[in-house]
Amino acid sequence: MNHTAPASPQPAKPGHPRSEAVAPVTTAPAAGQVAAIRTGHCQCGDIAYHVAGDPIDPHLCACPHDRRISGGPAVLWAGFPANSLRWTGPGGQSAWFSTWPTLHRGFCARCGTNLVSVDDTAPDIVMVTAGSLTDQTGTEPVGHSYREQTPPWAAFTLAPDPTDQAPQPSGAA
Ligand SMILES: [Zn+2]
Ligand SMILES: [Zn+2]
Numbered sequence: 496m497n498h499t500a501p502a503s504p505q506p507a508k509p510g511h512p513r514s515e516a517v518a519p520v521t522t523a524p525a526a527g528q529v530a531a532i533r534t535g536h537c538q539c540g541d542i543a544y545h546v547a548g549d550p551i552d553p554h555l556c557a558c559p560h561d562r563r564i565s566g567g568p569a570v571l572w573a574g575f576p577a578n579s580l581r582w583t584g585p586g587g588q589s590a591w592f593s594t595w596p597t598l599h600r601g602f603c604a605r606c607g608t609n610l611v612s613v614d615d616t617a618p619d620i621v622m623v624t625a626g627s628l629t630d631q632t633g634t635e636p637v638g639h640s641y642r643e644q645t646p647p648w649a650a651f652t653l654a655p656d657p658t659d660q661a662p663q664p665s666g667a668a
Contacts, residue, residue: 534583534630537610551576553634555651561641571636597614
């Protein structure tokens with residue numbers, strides 16, 4: 496078996512900006528805690544990956560892109576340092592589809608499972624689909640993007656969104 500991981504987890508793109516020197520960790524691990532490796536894989540097993548550390552900003556997103564790629568009401572994303580991503584399955588790196596010029600979704604071309612999302616405007620973090628992780632501990636969502644586009648029947652219990660300090664309008668439908 497070939498265990499050689501590609502040097503970059505991202506698709507080669509002309510002019511794609513990528514800094515290897517930026518410190519990726521935005522949340523400090525608890526004292527004495529070692530950054531644990533987490534594994535994930537697609538439905539068929541061709542595409543597998545690992546990332547390291549605790550989930551960063553786990554959140555649901557109900558944007559139109561994520562409702563399309565999942566075929567569901569939202570996707571639960573969990574962030575990890577981008578430089579910790581390694582492709583470990585027999586299929587190597589995922590296939591890619593850009594749902595926006597700066598937003599690239601990695602998926603298995605064989606079974607269709609969506610695995611990762613790379614945002615050129617936030618290159619330190621790779622978001623992974625929480626459902627593709629083997630260990631989903633700590634991926635309880637702390638936020639919800641595009642919540643106004645969530646189907647009205649969907650009710651999610653969320654912690655307060657740390658980026659939303661404004662009181663909710665009482666008359667909101
Ligand atoms: Zn697959
Ligand atoms: Zn989204």
